[in-house]
Amino acid sequence: MMTPENIQTLRKLMExxxxxxxxxxxxxxLPDIPAGRYVDPRxxxxxxxxxxxxxxxxxxxxxxxxxxxxxxxxxxAGQPVVIVHAxxxxxxxxxxxxxxxxxxxxxxxxxQSRSLTCQYHGWSYDHEGExxxxxxxxxxxxxxxxxxxxxxxxxxxFGNLVFVNFxxxxxxxxxxxxxxxxxxxxxxxxSCRLASRAIFxxxxxxxxxMEANTEVYHVPCIHPxxxxxxxxxxxxxxxxxxxxxxxxxxxxxxxxSKLAGLDLSSEIAEIETAGEIARSCTQSYGxxxxxxxxxxxxxxxxxxxxxxxxxxxxxxxxxxxxxxxDGMKPDLWTENEGxxxxxxxxxxxxxxxxxxxxxxxNGFEGVPLSYQEARIYHxxxxxxxxxxxxxxxxxxxxxxxxxxxxxxxxxxxxAELD
Ligand code: FES
Ligand SMILES: [Fe+2]
Numbered sequence: 001m002m003t004p005e006n007i008q009t010l011r012k013l014m015e016x017x018x019x020x021x022x023x024x025x026x027x028x029x030l031p032d033i034p035a036g037r038y039v040d041p042r043x044x045x046x047x048x049x050x051x052x053x054x055x056x057x058x059x060x061x062x063x064x065x066x067x068x069x070x071x072x073x074x075x076x077a078g079q080p081v082v083i084v085h086a087x088x089x090x091x092x093x094x095x096x097x098x099x100x101x102x103x104x105x106x107x108x109x110x111x112q113s114r115s116l117t118c119q120y121h122g123w124s125y126d127h128e129g130e131x132x133x134x135x136x137x138x139x140x141x142x143x144x145x146x147x148x149x150x151x152x153x154x155x156x157x158f159g160n161l162v163f164v165n166f167x168x169x170x171x172x173x174x175x176x177x178x179x180x181x182x183x184x185x186x187x188x189x190x191s192c193r194l195a196s197r198a199i200f201x202x203x204x205x206x207x208x209x210m211e212a213n214t215e216v217y218h219v220p221c222i223h224p225x226x227x228x229x230x231x232x233x234x235x236x237x238x239x240x241x242x243x244x245x246x247x248x249x250x251x252x253x254x255x256x257s258k259l260a261g262l263d264l265s266s267e268i269a270e271i272e273t274a275g276e277i278a279r280s281c282t283q284s285y286g287x288x289x290x291x292x293x294x295x296x297x298x299x300x301x302x303x304x305x306x307x308x309x310x311x312x313x314x315x316x317x318x319x320x321x322x323x324x325x326d327g328m329k330p331d332l333w334t335e336n337e338g339x340x341x342x343x344x345x346x347x348x349x350x351x352x353x354x355x356x357x358x359x360x361x362n363g364f365e366g367v368p369l370s371y372q373e374a375r376i377y378h379x380x381x382x383x384x385x386x387x388x389x390x391x392x393x394x395x396x397x398x399x400x401x402x403x404x405x406x407x408x409x410x411x412x413x414x415a416e417l418d
Contacts, residue, residue, distance in 0.1 A: 002275050012417045014235040023371035024413045028401040030377045032366025036396045038205040038359045043396050044310040050387040053166045055289045056176050060162040061194035072110045076306045082106045086127035093155035093164045094129040099148040159189025186273045192300050192320035196331035198338030199316045204352035206313035210305040212348040213292040215373040222347045231282050241408045244288030244382025246375035251281045268324045270297045301332040
């Protein structure tokens with residue numbers, strides 16, 4: 001929860017940002033981000049091997065697997081995974097790869113079943129992935145069923161959200177979120193229901209798409225009539241957290257009931273505990289590696305970005321809310337029930353394909369970022385540390401110039417207030 005002191009400091013920081021004539025004292029010049037990070041297959045491979053293997057990734061909402069025995073396929077991170085709601089209420093994530101000869105154990109997108117039975121030769125597994133039944137077991141000599149279960153993937157919940165992580169050595173989800181878990185308490189992730197979830201193919205590297213949602217510098221230019229009237233970008237306050245996460249908070253100078261250009265039906269219930277900042281500002285979080293979500297009293301609407309090869313990606317849009325009336329399902333991001341992107345996201349995605357072509361050309365070498373775009377740089381620094389800096393070809397690295405002194409709760413700007 002945000003304390004009155006936190007809120008007061010944020011308000012002062014907004015005025016500080018509006019009044020400053022240059023980046024804050026001590027904030028470094030940001031070296032160019034090499035274009036190769038968007039087009040070089042070596043970097044793409046490093047991302048797949050490290051960033052997508054070691055990060056906590058949003059995979060499901062409990063509403064999609066509400067009862068024991070419910071399961072769903074999840075392949076957004078490129079690995080075949082089945083997520084199962086077990087008898088004891090736990091949610092488990094398992095590789096959907098039969099330990100006999102690798103057939104998928106589950107073939108429907110979703111279902112409900114007492115056991116998971118492979119359709120190739122009929123081996124069956126329980127909801128924990130233990131191998132329970134083998135046909136003609138007498139024909140396997142010295143066979144130990146106990147070590148032939150489905151391989152598990154780390155799986156933890158934050159409220160109603162199910163996150164997975166492919167790395168057995170990763171920190172817990174709560175450690176990963178750090179102070180953000182506390183700040184999110186007021187949004188009641190344990191009460192939010194899933195209203196809509198859709199996915200769109202884009203013709204650019206996934207980071208190009210995501211970065212359009214990781215700074216507000218672009219707002220006056222590409223959202224003049226949608227986001228801009230409701231978001232005072234000069235008063236935006238960025239906060240950088242450990243693990244590459246980030247937050248932006250910018251006051252909404254107009255209607256208190258609007259979330260930066262997105263009209264939410266007034267018929268939907270509010271998240272009553274949402275605080276003053278959520279109600280009067282755009283408060284948006286970037287969760288490393290691929291989550292961007294403005295949180296408000298109306299909704300928890302994350303957008304997720306998934307690589308689909310080096311020069312293509314998939315943008316997944318979610319809207320979660322406490323409750324709604326029949327036929328009024330809130331969906332912040334799409335038109336026609338997930339068939340088309342809403343106006344704001346059309347604006348955000350319009351240049352992706354062209355930027356990809358630029359990055360591939362000889363005419364573009366690197367990206368110079370401003371202080372306003374610091375969250376993008378911070379993300380890149382965190383990615384390199386996760387990959388292991390020495391594993392990255394020198395010409396593809398970013399320099400680690402944003403120091404620990406800028407990572408929350410540290411903030412040199414506070415010394416400049418008053
Ligand atoms: S591959 Fe699954 S039972 Fe043979
Ligand atoms: Fe935008």
